[in-house]
Amino acid sequence: MPSDAGSxxxxxxxxxxxxxxxxxxxLGTTALCxxxxxxxxPIREVPLRTTAGAATDQGGPANSRSPWGARGSADAVRRGT
Structure with a gap:
């Protein structure tokens, strides 16, 4: 059994x-960041859209082309589909 004297x-x-x-x-990361x-x-924030949840032409939610509708894929996993 080896000794722990050198460890x-x-x-x-x-x-x-x-x-x-x-x-x-x-230090290098700080110097870069x-x-x-x-x-x-000083860069001004520009919003990507002016409304939240804008309706599509069909009258549904903006993400209605999703196979899960307005719900996300986590809901589909819980439902088992």
Whole structure:
């Protein structure tokens, strides 16, 4: 049965290596994300549509072409269809 006498220094070396590597990754990510966030702040929000749930020509809901009608696929799974 192997002894645990050498595992403590190895564990500390692995922790130091992983911590040092992740620290560099986090600093690099911050250096990329911070200017991007600052550059995106003045961009004006443009809505993709002006109404919610607009009716189609047939008078049904906008997603009436879905095989499940106005309900989503999760409802169909619950019904077993």
């Amino acid at each position: 403590e220094p190895v564990r500390d070396a692995v922790r130091a290596g992983v911590t040092g590597g992740l620290h560099g990754v986090m 911070a200017p991007t966030f600052v550059a995106a702040c």
